[in-house]
Amino acid sequence: MIAIEGVGKTFRRGAQVVHALGPVTLTVGRGEFLSVLGPSGCGKTTLLHIVGGFETPSEGTVSVDGRGVTGPGRDRGMVFQEATLMPWRTVLANVAWPLEVAGSRKAQARERARALLARVGLERFAEAYPGELSGGMRQRAALARTLAMEPSVLLMDEPFGALDAQTREVMQEELTRLWQASGLTVIFVTHDIGEAVFLGDRVVVMGAAPGQVLDDCRIELPRPRTAQTKSDPRILEYRARFWELLRQQGARAGAS
Amino acid sequence: MPGFPMPEALRPPWLKLAGVALALALWQAGAMLANHRMVPDLPAIGAHLLDDLADPEFRSHVLSTLMHGLLGLAIAFTAALVAGLAAARHWLVDAAIHPLVTWCYPIPKLALYPLVILLLGLGWESRVAQVALECFFPLFVQCHAGGRAVARRMEWLARNAQAGRWHRLRDVILPSALPFVLTGLRVALPVMLIVTTVTEFIGDSQGLGHVIVRAASYFDTAGVLSVAVVLGALGFAGDRLIVLARARLVFWERGVEL
Amino acid sequence: MRAAAPGGDDTRPLEDFLRAHPGVVSLAFVLGLLALWEGAAAARWLPTYILAPTAIAREFWVMTTDGGLLVPAAHSLRRALAGFAIGGSLGVLLGLLAGASKPFRDLFDLNQAFTHPVPKIALFPAVALVLGFTDSARILIISVSAFYPAYLNALNGALGVNPRLFWVARNAGASKLRVFFQVLLPASLPRALVGLRISLMVAFVLMVATEVLGHSNGLGAQLMRAYREGEYGAMYAGIVAVAACGVLANAALQWATRRLLAWQAHAGVPHA
Numbered sequence: 104m105i106a107i108e109g110v111g112k113t114f115r116r117g118a119q120v121v122h123a124l125g126p127v128t129l130t131v132g133r134g135e136f137l138s139v140l141g142p143s144g145c146g147k148t149t150l151l152h153i154v155g156g157f158e159t160p161s162e163g164t165v166s167v168d169g170r171g172v173t174g175p176g177r178d179r180g181m182v183f184q185e186a187t188l189m190p191w192r193t194v195l196a197n198v199a200w201p202l203e204v205a206g207s208r209k210a211q212a213r214e215r216a217r218a219l220l221a222r223v224g225l226e227r228f229a230e231a232y233p234g235e236l237s238g239g240m241r242q243r244a245a246l247a248r249t250l251a252m253e254p255s256v257l258l259m260d261e262p263f264g265a266l267d268a269q270t271r272e273v274m275q276e277e278l279t280r281l282w283q284a285s286g287l288t289v290i291f292v293t294h295d296i297g298e299a300v301f302l303g304d305r306v307v308v309m310g311a312a313p314g315q316v317l318d319d320c321r322i323e324l325p326r327p328r329t330a331q332t333k334s335d336p337r338i339l340e341y342r343a344r345f346w347e348l349l350r351q352q353g354a355r356a357g358a359s
Numbered sequence: 360m361p362g363f364p365m366p367e368a369l370r371p372p373w374l375k376l377a378g379v380a381l382a383l384a385l386w387q388a389g390a391m392l393a394n395h396r397m398v399p400d401l402p403a404i405g406a407h408l409l410d411d412l413a414d415p416e417f418r419s420h421v422l423s424t425l426m427h428g429l430l431g432l433a434i435a436f437t438a439a440l441v442a443g444l445a446a447a448r449h450w451l452v453d454a455a456i457h458p459l460v461t462w463c464y465p466i467p468k469l470a471l472y473p474l475v476i477l478l479l480g481l482g483w484e485s486r487v488a489q490v491a492l493e494c495f496f497p498l499f500v501q502c503h504a505g506g507r508a509v510a511r512r513m514e515w516l517a518r519n520a521q522a523g524r525w526h527r528l529r530d531v532i533l534p535s536a537l538p539f540v541l542t543g544l545r546v547a548l549p550v551m552l553i554v555t556t557v558t559e560f561i562g563d564s565q566g567l568g569h570v571i572v573r574a575a576s577y578f579d580t581a582g583v584l585s586v587a588v589v590l591g592a593l594g595f596a597g598d599r600l601i602v603l604a605r606a607r608l609v610f611w612e613r614g615v616e617l
Numbered sequence: 618m619r620a621a622a623p624g625g626d627d628t629r630p631l632e633d634f635l636r637a638h639p640g641v642v643s644l645a646f647v648l649g650l651l652a653l654w655e656g657a658a659a660a661r662w663l664p665t666y667i668l669a670p671t672a673i674a675r676e677f678w679v680m681t682t683d684g685g686l687l688v689p690a691a692h693s694l695r696r697a698l699a700g701f702a703i704g705g706s707l708g709v710l711l712g713l714l715a716g717a718s719k720p721f722r723d724l725f726d727l728n729q730a731f732t733h734p735v736p737k738i739a740l741f742p743a744v745a746l747v748l749g750f751t752d753s754a755r756i757l758i759i760s761v762s763a764f765y766p767a768y769l770n771a772l773n774g775a776l777g778v779n780p781r782l783f784w785v786a787r788n789a790g791a792s793k794l795r796v797f798f799q800v801l802l803p804a805s806l807p808r809a810l811v812g813l814r815i816s817l818m819v820a821f822v823l824m825v826a827t828e829v830l831g832h833s834n835g836l837g838a839q840l841m842r843a844y845r846e847g848e849y850g851a852m853y854a855g856i857v858a859v860a861a862c863g864v865l866a867n868a869a870l871q872w873a874t875r876r877l878l879a880w881q882a883h884a885g886v887p888h889a
Contacts, residue, residue: 200799234883378728398747454646467863469822476844549734580746587736590734
């Protein structure tokens with residue numbers, strides 16, 4: 104459904120030319136949950152931004168359902184590491200906003216926003232302001248807001264990176280449950296191996312300098328994934344495999 | 360916000376210079392259209408400015424304005440530094456002074472000028488006092504913030520190392536407060552120029568404010584505008600100096616906008 | 618902070634009370650100063666032109682009730698607020714536009730940098746030569762002065778907006794107009810309001826400054842007249858009136874700011 108063909112990104116910093124990414128060739132199937140795993144600076148976020156249409160590639164193309172990506176659109180909803188909610192609006196108003204942008208009347212939009220909040224378990228906090236919520240709750244609200252755009256693709260940029268370990272675990276389980284019921288295609292970027300394996304149908308490992316694909320591996324763990332899945336012994340094998348790859352990357356980066 | 364796409368050819372500084380050129384052109388056009396005796400065009404203003412700068416009497420007025428203004432600023436600065444730091448460090452002083460300063464801030468202190476004249480006469484003393492009075496407030500606010508800004512950890516570190524009061528002040532408090540103090544100077548400088556100018560409208564015949572009023576009495580608009588340009592240049596130069604000083608003195612905070 | 622007193626009993630009730638109620642200290646300090654002043658006046662230590670606080674209060678009350686202050690105050694306030702409204706709103710609008718669009722900002726940039734340091738009061742005599750010592754001349758100077766703090770702060774507010782917020786807006790397909798009014802404006806508002814607060818103060822300073830020259834029906838002019846004629850009571854009453862106007866206007870703006878930024882009050886009290 105998503106075809107990434109030879110995508111690369113170089114940019115100029117003063118006199119220097121930095122080859123940040125690529126070329127990367129990748130496909131993502133409809134309804135697939137793809138985890139993109141890699142260390143910081145490997146260009147995985149840049150790749151996500153390119154698919155989202157927020158950055159333009161220096162080479163290569165991205166197409167979604169056969170149509171080339173030229174800019175941002177409601178079909179590809181982004182969720183950032185920082186929740187990026189509008190602090191002057193209540194949670195409900197934040198989630199309702201994309202619906203209003205699309206032309207819904209205020210009352211209708213609020214109705215549908217309430218339903219979305221229920222899906223992420225925040226219906227009790229509809230009238231709260233983002234400043235009153237914890238990190239995990241804000242991310243749930245941000246997710247609800249992105250879902251309000253009715254995207255076919257969800258692009259998630261380390262959304263749980265800023266949360267504490269316990270909240271992260273809870274959010275991972277909630278996300279996989281939500282995704283299971285939705286049928287969305289997801290590209291999920293992270294540097295956390297456990298997270299990538301737990302959530303993904305497939306894990307793509309990216310290396311740095313320049314960012315390119317090192318491994319592309321199907322995750323043969325049963326669906327739906329639950330807290331029980333975390334004790335599945337096969338997780339350790341996947342972890343070992345990816346950890347070795349990433350360690351080599353780290354050693355190369357340290358030596359350079 | 361991602362701006363409108365700009366073709367490379369129009370990248371700054373061309374656009375910035377174009378902006379100035381546009382403004383000057385508008386003035387010139389306006390002056391020529393108005394054809395009013397009192398609205399001088401750019402060449403007239405420019406010529407008057409050159410004459411003024413060559414005139415030793417004019418230069419002595421510039422010096423007078425600068426000296427009195429800077430003296431008032433220095434007094435305000437000293438008072439604000441002492442009061443601000445004291446208030447920042449001692450809750451009792453803070454409780455007594457700070458609300459008073461906050462309440463008096465929105466009061467236009469210029470209204471007190473007649474009182475100052477009564478106390479100090481019509482000469483330069485009252486002018487310096489008025490400048491000091493008005494510049495004190497923004498400087499106090501900034502010095503207070505600076506005194507408060509010292510990171511807790513740094514203070515503990517200093518006490519851990521058994522640093523005495525004097526050392527703490529010199530090595531921890533003052534450097535931490537420095538960026539704020541410099542910001543305060545940056546805010547107080549235009550205040551100094553405004554107050555000096557207005558107080559020179561009345562009172563003894565010294566300073567650029569006096570030159571303005573004299574020019575106005577001769578219906579010499581170009582003369583007034585020439586002084587305005589000089590005042591603007593002084594303010595601009597002073598501002599740049601403070602920014603430069605900040606960059607050098609607060610070298611650990613690169614690239615922070617004031 | 619402070620160590621427990623030796624002996625284990627950590628009670629300093631007066632200090633604790635005062636720390637918890639700093640307003641009391643402030644009030645006591647001010648009242649103390651006023652008492653000293655009153656005392657000095659009663660003991661005839663002060664020169665004739667310094668009146669006692671009670672005398673000033675009495676004069677102020679008399680002049681307020683007989684309209685001697687309210688009429689000129691109305692004129693001065695009208696000019697100050699008009700100048701503030703014009704300069705402040707233009708400043709915020711252009712500041713936001715400049716924050717949103719680099720080309721726009723660049724066009725304004727050097728003009729703003731060169732004209733900002735000029736004390737606008739220096740231009741007043743020139744403007745008065747063309748327009749006379751009229752309301753329009755004064756309001757013009759006040760507006761121009763009030764423009765700059767509003768412009769600069771709105772601009773910096775707009776530049777400081779989290780760029781991800783704009784990305785979210787683009788993601789949702791919002792139009793440029795919608796982004797300006799529903800994202801840029803509210804996000805820049807806190808900083809813009811700080812700028813407006815400074816604009817208001819500047820407007821009041823210029824209100825008085827423009828009444829120093831030429832004939833005027835305002836408080837500042839009346840104040841100067843009273844000084845020149847040795848009517849010290851009226852002079853002090855005028856000073857108090859000007860002060861009151863400044864303080865009240867500022868308080869009104871603070872109140873409006875609190876209402877507009879009500880959402881900020883909710884921050885920092887996180888639910889689990």
